[in-house]
Amino acid sequence: MRYCFKFSDGEILEHTVNPQEQPQSQAPSPAWTLLGFHQCTNCPLAEQDVQHCPFARALAGPVALFGNRPSFTEVQVEVRYRSRTIIQTTTLQRAASSLLGAIGATCGCPHTEFLRPMAWFHQPFSDDEETLLRAVSIYLLGQHLRMRRNLSADWSLTGLQAAYKKLRIVNRSLAERLRAAADEDSSVNGLVMLDLLASSTISSLERYDGELDNYFFGYTEE
Template identity: 50%
Template sequence: MLIEYHFEFADGRHWQHRIDPAGSLVESDEELPEWTRLGFRQCDHCPLREPETAHCPFAVALVKPVEVLAQLPSYEQVQVRVLWRGRDIRQRTSLQRAFGSLLGALGATSGCPHTRMLQAMAWFHLPFSGSDETLYRVLGTHLLGQYLRQQRGLPADWALDSLRELYRNLRQVNLGMTERLRAAAVEDSGPNGMILLDLLAADTLYLLDQYEGELDRFFEAFFE
């Protein structure tokens, strides 16, 4: 089961990238660029240390997309096709938004210690999701995960404290990866895609901290 992203550019070029929800493929050390080194603008809260880990796992997952997509401006319109779970999702959008959607799946499956909890969401990846869809999936994934923990006799976090902490850490990762991509990118689609992803994370964190009933209208039957 692979998530397949197919890009068709204005000049007729095609490019595709596959994501394994069980974990991204790791490139050999000899092929990896300098900006993937763990110590290259490493996130301040990263628990990984050299020499045990030579390269940032999130950065390694971005090598191939950056080679292709980061050479183009973020405003360029692309036709994107996502094949996943028997679905064929097509959308014409900006490269920035398309790259942001791809980055979300890559980050969740990269092996980064701060994105591991998002891997469950990658198995149910929803391309181009908006704020309410993301909040629904985030809350649903967290609460189901806590229920499964409870079934195994583990402590469960029903107050969402660990989820808020996860998203605070995730925002730092997004900002750190943006700095890496600025060093790697010729054009701005890479950093801008990361910024767009961070805006979605920031919005989700805000809704978790300051929930004001954004999803209530979908659950009216539960309140009767």
């Protein structure tokens, strides 16, 4: 998928995310991407085995692109993926949040790997309900595929809740990295917005109040 950011001053910035592979960079990685720099408290990686945080290293490119612009800079974003184009004028922090979500799902971090299928079916600028629907649907489909392979399956969504709780720890640690990396707050606030979606998803999973019931009356009515 390709994100194209068009600013009112005429500058155009682009970034591509490929769900098939982890992001690769030929440029030297900055110091804030080192694994031990604000390392997540739940990180399963060890410095003797991995030099750089996969998520942080994947964010180095986008931070270099627009890390010097304020959060509320207006930007026109064009997202091209799967033979479709979505264009939206929004704030840079919301545009960054959408891009960071796609990057996180494909970066190779052990705690974001469960999101990779969502990157294959990326939905830019998802709101709370769309995120909940996609997360639950993809997770349950994953459990169905596990069952077909005679593997244990989790139909209670407890595994999804646990995965999102781990993801929130990752988001908070990455925010600390980005505060050290960027001159402005667009990247940090984009990550904060992404974390708010994660928080909302956890709340809906733990205390479901029928947010999606109206869309599924054909399944729930006799």
